[in-house]
Amino acid sequence: DAGITQSPRHKVTETGTPVTLRCHQTENHRYMYWYRQDPGHGLRLIHYSYGVKDTDKGEVSDGYSVSRSKTEDFLLTLESATSSQTSVYFCAISARDRIVYEQYFGPGTRLTVT
Amino acid sequence: AQSVTQLDSQVPVFEEAPVELRCNYSSSVSVYLFWYVQYPNQGLQLLLKYLSGSTLVESINGFEAEFNKSQTSFHLRKPSVHISDTAEYFCAVSETGANNLFFGTGTRLTVIP
Secondary structure (H helix, E strand, O other), X not given: OOOEEEEOOEEEEOOOOOEEEEEEEOOOOOEEEEEEEEOOOEEEEEEEEEEOOEEEEOOOOOOEXXXXXXXXXXXXXXXXXXXXXOXXXXXXXXXXXXXXXXXXXXXXXXXXXX | OOEEEOOXXXXXXXXXXXXXXXXXXXXXXXXXXXXXXXXXXXXXXXXXXXXXXXXXXXXXXXOEEXXXXXXXXXXXXXXXXXXXXXEXXXXXXXXXXXXXXXXOOOEEEEEXX
């Protein structure tokens, strides 16, 4: 157990509404990531953070924003949800201050946009 | 640019038979390689990793993978599968010094009793 929780675990929302997903870690690691998982695409990086208030875009960042005001929390926001954002969202952490750079994943949030 | 190819989207295999899940990557620099496993309705768990040294790496539950630099491959093998190995397996690559992992599209392993 890598000490990562995600909330909510399931959410159904309507097109055009804002949605915020939360990732919380207890490991005090610098790097945190948001991925989406879709059939046939594997996992694709949305945004990542390398410290408080330090974030950068990933492969599929359009339509998403992130914030990190505390080391332990990384928020993903869909400003105006669309059906194409129906997906399973995973948060991950990486202890990049060590030589080993593997990532550890949370349990996921299943988001359905109707 | 990095990319990861898992050619087989689904692999059915009978219990106690051997299995190989294929992974090829493209990168112009040194890489770290990983296999993750995802059981139904769960997150991804690290199965094994290659960072440096011996090209053959093993997991605690009998899987092994071999890094082949000339063929840019990191295939996952198990000599005898169990029902509990039914899951989706993802290969991932990270260039040394990079922040991110790039994932393949996954291989769904189904073990048939």
